[in-house]
Amino acid sequence: MFVLSIQDPQNAGPAPQPQVDAYGQLSKLASTFHDVDGLFYFTYAVCIFFFVLILGVLLFSVVKYRRKTEDQPAASNVTHNTPLEVVWTVIPLIIVMVMFAWGYKGADQMVDVPKEAARNAYKAMAKQWSWTFTYPDGSVSYGDVWVEKDKPVQFYLQSSDVLHAFYVPSMRVKRDVIPGRMQTVWFQPTEEGIYHLFCAEYCGNDHSKMYARVHVVSSAEFKKRPWDDFDDSTPELAAKSGESLYSRNCAVCHSVDGTPLVGPSWKGLFVKGEGDTIVGAKRTVIEGGATKEITVDDAYVLESVRTPAQKLVATHPNGGMSSFGPELIDDRRVKAIVTYMKSLASK
Amino acid sequence: MTTNIPAIDQHAAPTGGSTNYLNNTSGFWSWASTLDHKRIGLMYLVGTTLAFLAGGLFALLVRVHLWEPDGMLFDNPTYNQVFTLHGAFMVFLFVIPAIPGSLGNMVLPLMLGAKDVALPRLNLLSFYLWLTGAVLATLAIILGGFDTGWTFYAPYSLYTQKAVVTIGLAVFVLGFSSIFTGLNFIVTVHKLRAPGLTWFRMPLFVWALYATSILQVLATPVLGITVLLVAFERLYQVGIFDPRLGGDPVLFEHFFWFYSHPAVYIMVLPAFGIISELVSVHSRKPLFGYKLIAFSSLAIAVISFLVWGHHMFTSGQSTFAMFAFSFLTFFVAIPTAIKEFSWVATIWKGSIALNAPMLYTLAFLIIFAIGGLTGVILGSLSVNIHMHDTYFVVAHFHYVMMGSIALAFFAGLHHWWPKMFGVMYDETIAKIACGIIFVGFNATFLPQFIMGSRGMPRRYATYVPDFQVFHQASTVGAVILGVGIALMVYCFVVSLFQGKKAMVNQWGGVTLDWLTPTPPPLENFHEAPVVTTEVYDYSTLDLSTTRTPIA
Numbered sequence: 001m002f003v004l005s006i007q008d009p010q011n012a013g014p015a016p017q018p019q020v021d022a023y024g025q026l027s028k029l030a031s032t033f034h035d036v037d038g039l040f041y042f043t044y045a046v047c048i049f050f051f052v053l054i055l056g057v058l059l060f061s062v063v064k065y066r067r068k069t070e071d072q073p074a075a076s077n078v079t080h081n082t083p084l085e086v087v088w089t090v091i092p093l094i095i096v097m098v099m100f101a102w103g104y105k106g107a108d109q110m111v112d113v114p115k116e117a118a119r120n121a122y123k124a125m126a127k128q129w130s131w132t133f134t135y136p137d138g139s140v141s142y143g144d145v146w147v148e149k150d151k152p153v154q155f156y157l158q159s160s161d162v163l164h165a166f167y168v169p170s171m172r173v174k175r176d177v178i179p180g181r182m183q184t185v186w187f188q189p190t191e192e193g194i195y196h197l198f199c200a201e202y203c204g205n206d207h208s209k210m211y212a213r214v215h216v217v218s219s220a221e222f223k224k225r226p227w228d229d230f231d232d233s234t235p236e237l238a239a240k241s242g243e244s245l246y247s248r249n250c251a252v253c254h255s256v257d258g259t260p261l262v263g264p265s266w267k268g269l270f271v272k273g274e275g276d277t278i279v280g281a282k283r284t285v286i287e288g289g290a291t292k293e294i295t296v297d298d299a300y301v302l303e304s305v306r307t308p309a310q311k312l313v314a315t316h317p318n319g320g321m322s323s324f325g326p327e328l329i330d331d332r333r334v335k336a337i338v339t340y341m342k343s344l345a346s347k
Numbered sequence: 348m349t350t351n352i353p354a355i356d357q358h359a360a361p362t363g364g365s366t367n368y369l370n371n372t373s374g375f376w377s378w379a380s381t382l383d384h385k386r387i388g389l390m391y392l393v394g395t396t397l398a399f400l401a402g403g404l405f406a407l408l409v410r411v412h413l414w415e416p417d418g419m420l421f422d423n424p425t426y427n428q429v430f431t432l433h434g435a436f437m438v439f440l441f442v443i444p445a446i447p448g449s450l451g452n453m454v455l456p457l458m459l460g461a462k463d464v465a466l467p468r469l470n471l472l473s474f475y476l477w478l479t480g481a482v483l484a485t486l487a488i489i490l491g492g493f494d495t496g497w498t499f500y501a502p503y504s505l506y507t508q509k510a511v512v513t514i515g516l517a518v519f520v521l522g523f524s525s526i527f528t529g530l531n532f533i534v535t536v537h538k539l540r541a542p543g544l545t546w547f548r549m550p551l552f553v554w555a556l557y558a559t560s561i562l563q564v565l566a567t568p569v570l571g572i573t574v575l576l577v578a579f580e581r582l583y584q585v586g587i588f589d590p591r592l593g594g595d596p597v598l599f600e601h602f603f604w605f606y607s608h609p610a611v612y613i614m615v616l617p618a619f620g621i622i623s624e625l626v627s628v629h630s631r632k633p634l635f636g637y638k639l640i641a642f643s644s645l646a647i648a649v650i651s652f653l654v655w656g657h658h659m660f661t662s663g664q665s666t667f668a669m670f671a672f673s674f675l676t677f678f679v680a681i682p683t684a685i686k687e688f689s690w691v692a693t694i695w696k697g698s699i700a701l702n703a704p705m706l707y708t709l710a711f712l713i714i715f716a717i718g719g720l721t722g723v724i725l726g727s728l729s730v731n732i733h734m735h736d737t738y739f740v741v742a743h744f745h746y747v748m749m750g751s752i753a754l755a756f757f758a759g760l761h762h763w764w765p766k767m768f769g770v771m772y773d774e775t776i777a778k779i780a781c782g783i784i785f786v787g788f789n790a791t792f793l794p795q796f797i798m799g800s801r802g803m804p805r806r807y808a809t810y811v812p813d814f815q816v817f818h819q820a821s822t823v824g825a826v827i828l829g830v831g832i833a834l835m836v837y838c839f840v841v842s843l844f845q846g847k848k849a850m851v852n853q854w855g856g857v858t859l860d861w862l863t864p865t866p867p868p869l870e871n872f873h874e875a876p877v878v879t880t881e882v883y884d885y886s887t888l889d890l891s892t893t894r895t896p897i898a
């Protein structure tokens with residue numbers, strides 16, 4: 001399997017197939033940037049032509065005009081030939097100008113982000129040595145990213161430390177990720193599959209392990225949100241999913257060990273009651289200006305998530321939590337968070 | 348080109364052929380304080396060769412490590428240091444100074460019919476600055492090494508806890524060594540040409556060194572300032588390149604490549620010069636398109652200042668910048684192509700001697716064709732975006748740096764070795780070594796083109812298994828290459844002790860360097876030469892000198 005340690009493989013799926021195009025030269029093309037391949041093979045053919053020409057003349061000369069006796073003079077002492085020199089200046093010039101124009105056209109297409117791509121904008125956050133992807137709906141995945149086949153997609157690239165580069169060979173895109181700047185790439189994936197995403201700019205110790213996979217899937221598959229590892233089929237799994245939701249969405253403001261952050265710690269939010277029951281703690285809250293006492297329960301947590309300002313914890317009369325609507329965290333997920341909260345309960 | 352004065356007896360030194368620059372004085376101090384361009388050239392030769400062997404050792408370690416996808420020898424941070432050492436040693440201590448410092452110093456005044464370079468003391472200072480740079484670079488390894496890559500890209504080079512300031516200082520000092528050599532050569536070419544040696548009678552090696560010198564003087568200061576700024580930034584957090592302090596890492600890239608692209612030509616132009624000489628001498632035929640080659644050196648020197656942005660096509664530069672830099676990059680291809688065609692045309696209908704220097708020259712012509720043509724592939728914008736920072740680029744510039752420049756250097760060494768030491772190496776061994784080097788080189792770097800075009804990024808300590816077979820092929824090639832180079836060095840060293848006496852004019856050259864006694868005396872010419880014939884005119888050659896051993 002994979003030798004690269006993937007930072008946080010959410011869905012450790014199959015490794016990408018070796019990705020080689022039909023001619024065995026380039027990586028397989030899976031985007032609409034065919035100009036790259038067209039120009040590459042054109043240039044390649046021109047190179048082979050000139051190489052064979054040079055090699056041929058050299059070998060021929062070496063065989064034919066080899067010095068056989070020590071005093072053998074040159075067969076010709078010609079020092080220049082203006083028509084020939086003009087020809088070998090002008091012909092290469094014309095050829096390289098074709099390459100130039102063709103290359104520029106292809107690059108321009110890469111720079112010019114179409115509207116459909118801009119409407120399907122992801123964020124790729126690069127830090128030493130991992131990638132974090134944010135989807136247009138705000139959800140997040142690490143180390144793997146899913147995109148829809150045939151749907152143009154744009155990535156905003158940001159770095160939180162040093163230079164990196166976002167490189168997906170099969171999409172023919174590469175863009176440096178520069179701290180302090182917003183960079184962007186776009187492409188339109190045309191073939192389902194799993195593709196390498198490399199960091200192509202040296203970034204320190206584990207540069208070579210800054211690896212991710214791009215999953216191109218059908219829109220039906222995409223709708224299932226395969227990056228979402230949410231599972232609440234058993235209480236244990238639900239608590240685990242809740243924990244991962246917590247660490248991504250809530251941990252910046254809520255600790256679970258009593259440390260005061262922006263919001264109140266979740267330590268002691270639920271406690272162990274008689275036997276093995278788990279009960280909500282008592283809370284003093286301010287609702288509509290009036291102070292009252294409530295017991296923490298599922299409904300209270302849900303309300304705190306959806307409309308945090310409804311009941312403010314008395315210790316935090318100024319609030320400070322923004323609401324999470326069901327498009328970000330739906331009710332089932334909030335329930336999973338509650339399950340996680342309850343799993344923290346102690347005497 | 349010959350002279351019309353009898354003092355240049357084509358048959359060796361008139362006054363006691365035994366005293367020459369090697370033995371006219373002796374002792375450590377006579378070398379350490381020498382102002383003789385030939386001795387300084389030899390010291391450069393020893394120094395840069397040692398740097399090359401060190402750099403080569405690092406390269407072998409890199410290749411062996413990459414045998415397995417997980418890496419064989421090092422952890423990632425150590426690997427990063429080793430590849431950085433390889434790059435930094437090869438570029439700053441070997442490829443840039445080697446040809447001008449050793450062969451340039453040795454041959455330039457001879458070719459001009461001069462007693463020495465114009466500023467001999469400055470020449471010695473250049474060497475000592477090189478030595479200081481080498482010591483500082485070694486010190487940087489002892490002080491914890493450096494892992495920035497030879498490119499020192501910010502902001503990583505600002506944050507890493509390694510000896511970046513020390514190596515930066517080394518680069519700064521080496522830069523001055525290079526600038527002084529350039530100044531010296533420019534003045535020498537302008538002031539010390541023998542009577543009758545007009546600009547268009549100058550051998551092309553001189554033209555090439557002249558163009559190189561202009562680049563060295565104009566471009567190197569920018570590198571010096573850039574590494575100083577990196578050092579300041581590290582020491583005092585000024586905020587020039589560090590985005591956290593309001594600096595701009597892309598600015599660093601501009602500065603760096605403003606030097607380092609011309610630096611490519613600082614490295615390659617002298618190699619072109621050597622090849623121009625050798626192609627002519629060993630085909631015994633005037634160079635085809637002499638003026639065009641001379642002018643194309645200058646054209647390359649000028650255009651090379653305007654293409655640095657082609658190293659930054661993926662950095663998010665404006666489409667206008669992409670347009671301009673790509674356009675100009677293709678323009679460099681033309682003078683380069685002209686040179687290659689002219690060399691091939693020179694060989695055509697020549698009298699081709701398949702001796703060791705010529706074999707290296709032929710190897711150069713083949714390898715440089717590949718290096719140059721793959722450069723055209725990289726110049727195309729959209730293809731560049733795919734290839735940038737992959738092994739394709741690595742392979743391309745090794746075809747130029749190692750395959751072309753180092754091979755031209757080896758060719759030149761084999762060519763001027765009998766001139767420098769008055770002895771000949773064993774040509775059979777030399778030819779075998781050349782063959783091994785040629786095979787090993789291509790085996791090392793051809794697979795890198797393939798894996799690069801399939802997306803293998805450079806500077807990777809570990810890699811996805813897709814690429815393993817290419818890495819292994821490349822490693823095998825590197826070992827073969829290493830064996831070839833070891834054999835070549837052995838062949839040279841043995842010749843110093845057991846070599847046969849060289850001929851008075853070993854290869855039948857007609858430029859002034861072949862018309863001094865071998866090895867040359869302290870001030871090169873017993874009597875100042877006067878040039879009356881055109882350059883590379885083999886009708887004046889006294890063929891018996893190629894069969895008469897030196898006295």
Ligand SMILES: [Cu+2]
Pocket residue numbers: 163164165199200201202203204206207208210
């Ligand atoms: Cu990286």
Ligand SMILES: [Cu+2]
Pocket residue numbers: 607608611654655657658
């Ligand atoms: Cu360049």
